[in-house]
Amino acid sequence: MTVQGLPMAVPAQDLPARVRIHEVGARDGLQNEKATVPTEVKAEFVRRLADAGLTTIEATSFVHPKWVPQLADAEQLFPLVSDLPGVHLPVLVPNERGLDRALALGARRVAVFASATESFAKANLNRSVDEALAMFEPVVARAKADKVHVRGYLSMCFGDPWEGAVPIHQVVRVCKSLMDMGCDELSLGDTIGVATPGHVQSLLAELNEEGVPTSALGVHFHDTYGQALANTLAALQHGVTTVDASAGGLGGCPYAKSATGNLATEDLVWMLQGLGIDTGVDLGRLTATSVWMAGQLGRPSPSRTVKALSHQE
Amino acid sequence: MTVQGLPMAVPAQDLPARVRIHEVGARDGLQNEKATVPTEVKAEFVRRLADAGLTTIEATSFVHPKWVPQLADAEQLFPLVSDLPGVHLPVLVPNERGLDRALALGARRVAVFASATESFAKANLNRSVDEALAMFEPVVARAKADKVHVRGYLSMCFGDPWEGAVPIHQVVRVCKSLMDMGCDELSLGDTIGVATPGHVQSLLAELNEEGVPTSALGVHFHDTYGQALANTLAALQHGVTTVDASAGGLGGCPYAKSATGNLATEDLVWMLQGLGIDTGVDLGRLTATSVWMAGQLGRPSPSRTVKALSHQE
Numbered sequence: 001m002t003v004q005g006l007p008m009a010v011p012a013q014d015l016p017a018r019v020r021i022h023e024v025g026a027r028d029g030l031q032n033e034k035a036t037v038p039t040e041v042k043a044e045f046v047r048r049l050a051d052a053g054l055t056t057i058e059a060t061s062f063v064h065p066k067w068v069p070q071l072a073d074a075e076q077l078f079p080l081v082s083d084l085p086g087v088h089l090p091v092l093v094p095n096e097r098g099l100d101r102a103l104a105l106g107a108r109r110v111a112v113f114a115s116a117t118e119s120f121a122k123a124n125l126n127r128s129v130d131e132a133l134a135m136f137e138p139v140v141a142r143a144k145a146d147k148v149h150v151r152g153y154l155s156m157c158f159g160d161p162w163e164g165a166v167p168i169h170q171v172v173r174v175c176k177s178l179m180d181m182g183c184d185e186l187s188l189g190d191t192i193g194v195a196t197p198g199h200v201q202s203l204l205a206e207l208n209e210e211g212v213p214t215s216a217l218g219v220h221f222h223d224t225y226g227q228a229l230a231n232t233l234a235a236l237q238h239g240v241t242t243v244d245a246s247a248g249g250l251g252g253c254p255y256a257k258s259a260t261g262n263l264a265t266e267d268l269v270w271m272l273q274g275l276g277i278d279t280g281v282d283l284g285r286l287t288a289t290s291v292w293m294a295g296q297l298g299r300p301s302p303s304r305t306v307k308a309l310s311h312q313e
Numbered sequence: 314m315t316v317q318g319l320p321m322a323v324p325a326q327d328l329p330a331r332v333r334i335h336e337v338g339a340r341d342g343l344q345n346e347k348a349t350v351p352t353e354v355k356a357e358f359v360r361r362l363a364d365a366g367l368t369t370i371e372a373t374s375f376v377h378p379k380w381v382p383q384l385a386d387a388e389q390l391f392p393l394v395s396d397l398p399g400v401h402l403p404v405l406v407p408n409e410r411g412l413d414r415a416l417a418l419g420a421r422r423v424a425v426f427a428s429a430t431e432s433f434a435k436a437n438l439n440r441s442v443d444e445a446l447a448m449f450e451p452v453v454a455r456a457k458a459d460k461v462h463v464r465g466y467l468s469m470c471f472g473d474p475w476e477g478a479v480p481i482h483q484v485v486r487v488c489k490s491l492m493d494m495g496c497d498e499l500s501l502g503d504t505i506g507v508a509t510p511g512h513v514q515s516l517l518a519e520l521n522e523e524g525v526p527t528s529a530l531g532v533h534f535h536d537t538y539g540q541a542l543a544n545t546l547a548a549l550q551h552g553v554t555t556v557d558a559s560a561g562g563l564g565g566c567p568y569a570k571s572a573t574g575n576l577a578t579e580d581l582v583w584m585l586q587g588l589g590i591d592t593g594v595d596l597g598r599l600t601a602t603s604v605w606m607a608g609q610l611g612r613p614s615p616s617r618t619v620k621a622l623s624h625q626e
Contacts, residue, residue, distance in 0.1 A: 196587025198325030274509025
């Protein structure tokens, strides 16, 4: 399930030699599915992603099941996949209770999730931006005391469905707070997919100016307006080496106006392979995994590359 | 039909101030539709595209109707739209007979279409690459003698479904032949959508080395693997200011393995607007046009931006 000899590998100037893909399909993807996927299918999905060469696979979320019923089986799922060799399995933890549950299962990577806008903080966490940060502070402190790696997600970094364009300084302020409390890395989320390449590079530059190094920054683009891969290229040109993507383009934002969601890992891998950038991912195996998962979900993958390679549609 | 205040305009470094969009939906798009669209609907489509601010709208093709029955009404269509003020209406002409037909109707811009690979030259024109060039030579000479603007399309510049990756020097040779015979501009086609940004920049650089200036080069990307917009960004960074796109993402290549075809004009305009690059296009009007055309064709637009802005799907 690949195209013989394509894409042709032709490096571009000033790009990183290696990119780490932070695979979010099993968490961000399945969290936004209407259907609840059986635990064993989720475990098989994670195993297949690992088998395709992904080494950072966000596994699940320890949010209260009332809020995310799709991932209510976190306790059952995590032990089924936690022995995959050489694979990091970060999990989402909203608060100390979530952290307790994750640590009890042996999680070594956790993520908190903040918002750059008041509207989304209220909608997603029922708190102000600063109240949410205050909630995360002891989570991050305890995780770091346990030498657990902490990622800080930041939503609505470029635009917000209620507030429109989000000023860069507003994003930078929250990023600095997350770094100050001890996050090891940040993931800059374009939750509604409205970013464009100049905006991406300006935010990254401003963060650098304010002391947040590019090495601590990952990008998380949504393809709602078809911009995700162009924005990723802009981020790579700035030196970013951590890119979030979702196998088969699974998932989406319930607040965005379209079903199109996360950047598809396959579309990303096609570009990186063409650029001669090492990811360790086998595109054929990954596409086969997404086709299999699409079958489980009963609908085709929105990824262009999956469609093209699998003759879907 | 726009998002209030989005995308936020944030220019990036070293990009052109203005981009000319060469709109191909009415020709390249409709040529690949199974259904034959009534002539009056095509004329209305062209008028609406002009009303949305597009100033170069490829109208139709003077290929023999036996080969492209969808555009067999070129003689009837062209006079219906040829009086649009300030709009260029290039048409395809494969040979002298086609040129005669186009000139008789007053066409002032024509395009010939060559192939970078022998396999596609054979499939598309039933000729070798050089035989096709020989066929175009008198067409271009006569057009130039009449002060008619000539575009040279070149297909399969990055990959070919039969031959795989296409060597850059092979593409450059055909480009030089087209320029030498008098073409005013070239359109570099990624007919099966396999290009990636480094490959794009390498081809452009090699063409410059061989004496073809960037000002004579347009790019024509297909979104089969989701790469079209990232490749466009790479081309803009190289200085390209002419970009082909198809309203609503209409069309596709019958030889590619997927239904996804041309870069959607709306996705392109979203990025350019976000980059602060002037195109003269009104995104809301353009999207409304594509939604209207999708209704005529009885299927939704594949453009991400059209889907998001129109709540399609």
